[in-house]
Amino acid sequence: MSFSLKFKGEKAIPVEKEQTILQASLAAGIPHYHACGGKGQCTTCRIMVLTGKEKLTPPTGNEQVIRNIKKFPANIRLACQTHVLEDGVEVQRLIRDETDRLIFVDGNVADTIGEIGxxxxxxxxxxxxxxxxxxxxxxxxxxxxxxxxxxxxxxxxxxxxxxxxxxxxxxxxxxxxxxxxxxxxxxxxxxxxxxxxxxxxxxxxxxxxxxxxxxxxxxxxxxxxxxxxxxxxxxxxxxxxxxxxxxxxxxxxxxxxxxxxxxxxxxxxxxxxxxxxxxxxxxxxxxxxxxxxxxxxxxxxxxxxxxxxxxxxxxxxxxxxxxxxxx
Ligand code: FES
Structure with missing residues (x-):
């Protein structure tokens, strides 16, 4: 069974039920950052959920640990830890190039309030x-x-x-x-x-x-x-x-x-x-x-x-x- 998932500013992709969002986006040719290889440790795969956050699986244990440390707002998810449950979800990649990665991950920005506004x-x-x-x-x-x-x-x-x-x-x-x-x-x-x-x-x-x-x-x-x-x-x-x-x-x-x-x-x-x-x-x-x-x-x-x-x-x-x- 597959659902359609829209990446804002990029394209809509199919996501199989057993695929994580990261696996689906890579399979569809989106250059999705995933520095830890999808283990839920680096946060470079993070996405902002624009619509349909209730149509996603809840955070895994790994994601929850990171969420607590980084104080992510509810609409920020790790693509490597998240599956799609229904059509109608739109997301946006937050780390699209090396500059983003330096700002969001290597700096301390992620530890403070309002990282993404x-x-x-x-x-x-x-x-x-x-x-x-x-x-x-x-x-x-x-x-x-x-x-x-x-x-x-x-x-x-x-x-x-x-x-x-x-x-x-x-x-x-x-x-x-x-x-x-x-x-x-x-x-x-x-x-x-x-x-x-x-x-x-x-x-x-x-x-x-x-x-x-x-x-x-x-x-x-x-x-x-x-x-x-x-x-x-x-x-x-x-x-x-x-x-x-x-x-x-x-x-x-x-x-x-x-x-x-x-x-x-x-x-x-x-x-x-x-x-x-x-x-x-x-x-x-x-x-x-x-x-x-x-x-x-x-x-x-x-x-x-x-x-x-x-x-x-x-x-x-x-x-x-x-x-x-x-x-
Ligand atoms: S790829 Fe590292 S946390 Fe998702």
Whole structure:
């Protein structure tokens, strides 16, 4: 008995019931990589199942061991360990040449999340030091670097404590995500708790060290949003090369940038705010105009007004929504 199996971008081939997908593809002339000879050890025969994954045999013991180690998503299978049970399966070879093999197998890319890209719902967290430039201009390079390291370590400790992952750092800020190993509600909770921990730890650091020794007070702006993003590893030899992309990332970055105009150091999108199990007190909501979006975007102000502003110095809280502004 034979079934038809489609290789995307290549051809449809017949597969006998007793043949593995690898055996069938080789028999049909497809140059399918199989470095270990089909023993389920090298993973070079891996395929992505585009349709009909339920029409395949379950993973063998060998495949399951590798799946656990490599953390393969459900739609990645080893062709040498898999048989077809029905028509209607479409797959795609992932390793087609030596460059693919170097990227996916010889590198460490395979050990990390999103080797082939996944769409995930994540909490997105941007933070930036607001007033670092004046400090930088008025202090010794040693002190600048030393304090920057201390502040970034405050950021990192809080993010790690709440199971976040730092994706990128740029100058005096960074970008992290929460939810790689949890559901979105928990992820947003974690992002907000990490943000509050940073604000508190920074307050203590300012009071005990920065202000007494440097007559300066560091402030930060935090933006949090949640949404569907593409997560993948673009591994080009750099360590830790996880990339997270998508429009929600841009929104989170813009919320962080908007903290200054909204005069609040912690801005969260209304969408993410509604996901929180115990939403913190909000000083009010704001409405932002995002470029390319016709309706205004609602945010909640869950931090404090910046120091040095009239609101902050008088201890007066913002009572209503700030004016709209264009991001
Ligand atoms: S050929 Fe090596 S794992 Fe399939």
């Amino acid at each position: 996944e769409r995930r719902k994540l909490a997105l967290f941007f933070i930036d030091v607001r007033n670092f430039t004046p400090f930088l201009e008025n202090n010794l390079p040693f002190d600048v670097i030393h304090l920057m390291r201390r502040i970034l370590s405050i950021f990192k400790n809080a993010i790690v404590q709440y199971n976040g992952e730092i994706i990128d750092t740029a100058g005096d800020g960074l970008y992290a995500v929460f939810g790689l190993d949890s559901k979105i509600r928990e992820a947003v909770d974690s992002a907000v708790l990490a943000g509050f921990k940073i604000l508190e730890d920074l307050r203590i650091y300012n009071n005990t060290y920065v202000r007494p020794y440097f007559n300066h007070t560091f402030e930060v702006g935090i933006g949090v949003h949640a949404g569907n993003v593409v997560v993948g590893n673009v591994g080009i030899g750099l360590s830790h090369n996880l990339t997270v992309m998508g429009y929600p990332v841009n929104i989170a970055a813009r919320l962080q940038a908007a903290t200054k105009e909204l005069n609040n150091n912690f801005v969260i999108s209304a969408l993410a705010y509604r996901l929180l199990k115990k939403p913190p007190y909000s000083l009010g909501c704001g409405h932002l105009n995002l470029r390319g979006v016709s309706s205004t975007y609602e945010v909640q102000l869950i931090g404090h007004p910046y120091l040095g502003t009239s609101n902050a110095s008088s201890g007066k809280l913002l009572s209503g929504p700030p004016d709209q502004f264009l991001l």
